[in-house]
Amino acid sequence: MSPGDRPSVDLPTPARVLAVGAHPDDIEFGCGATLAKWGAAGAEVHLLVLTDGSKGTWDPATDPAALAATRVREQDDARRHLGAVAVHHTDYVDGELVDGPAEREAVCAVIRRTRPTVLLTHDPWKRYRLHPDHRAAGFLVLDAAVAARDPHFFPEQGLDPHRPALILLFEADDVDHYERVADTFGTKVDALLAHRSQWQSTMDIDAESADADAQRAAFVDRLRREVAAHGAVIGDAAAEGFKRIDEV
Numbered sequence: 001m002s003p004g005d006r007p008s009v010d011l012p013t014p015a016r017v018l019a020v021g022a023h024p025d026d027i028e029f030g031c032g033a034t035l036a037k038w039g040a041a042g043a044e045v046h047l048l049v050l051t052d053g054s055k056g057t058w059d060p061a062t063d064p065a066a067l068a069a070t071r072v073r074e075q076d077d078a079r080r081h082l083g084a085v086a087v088h089h090t091d092y093v094d095g096e097l098v099d100g101p102a103e104r105e106a107v108c109a110v111i112r113r114t115r116p117t118v119l120l121t122h123d124p125w126k127r128y129r130l131h132p133d134h135r136a137a138g139f140l141v142l143d144a145a146v147a148a149r150d151p152h153f154f155p156e157q158g159l160d161p162h163r164p165a166l167i168l169l170f171e172a173d174d175v176d177h178y179e180r181v182a183d184t185f186g187t188k189v190d191a192l193l194a195h196r197s198q199w200q201s202t203m204d205i206d207a208e209s210a211d212a213d214a215q216r217a218a219f220v221d222r223l224r225r226e227v228a229a230h231g232a233v234i235g236d237a238a239a240e241g242f243k244r245i246d247e248v
């Protein structure tokens, strides 16, 4: 955003929404409260999780296939909290996501089938981002969005082209759009805590510890500080921030 530009605040409730994350729980961190708000207001919200999340643990003894199955169940639990209608999975291997032609075709097909008014995903241009899947996911989804709108990409799919009205990138360095989320912050927390396998590695909550309640409170506090910081920019108690792309 250039100095002097005012950020935009609160889109009209979109008819259909597709939020795409690299791993189970990324969507909830990035835009969970916004999706919950739109879901409650009648939007048809779809989630697409690109990888199987099979490396999401610190325990070397964990069976990756069993973890992937657990994470499918947790993601569906989170979906229910958010009021989303479906979770779509492409099941690429965690940590090995690439923006290749086959992956682009798969994501393009989900966009053409779900026909989102608003498409949300990771900001691939966020600086100093460590996890390769988060960078790859952002580029993959944007490249798939270009393919989805143009009829000469993947005509063999037999699906009508689709162009979202707007793309919102979460975790953005350059935030220029805010969604007010004071009413659905608690739902974001509930949806994140549904990812129980991630309590230790991502949320610093050790369920076996005597301090588990305090650790959980610290996690909620961390989330609250994030939405409060975004909210402060627009004079509101809580917001999620995005980079918006209008020219799709």
Ligand SMILES: [Zn+2]
Binding pocket: 022, 023, 026, 131, 134
């Ligand atoms: Zn992730």
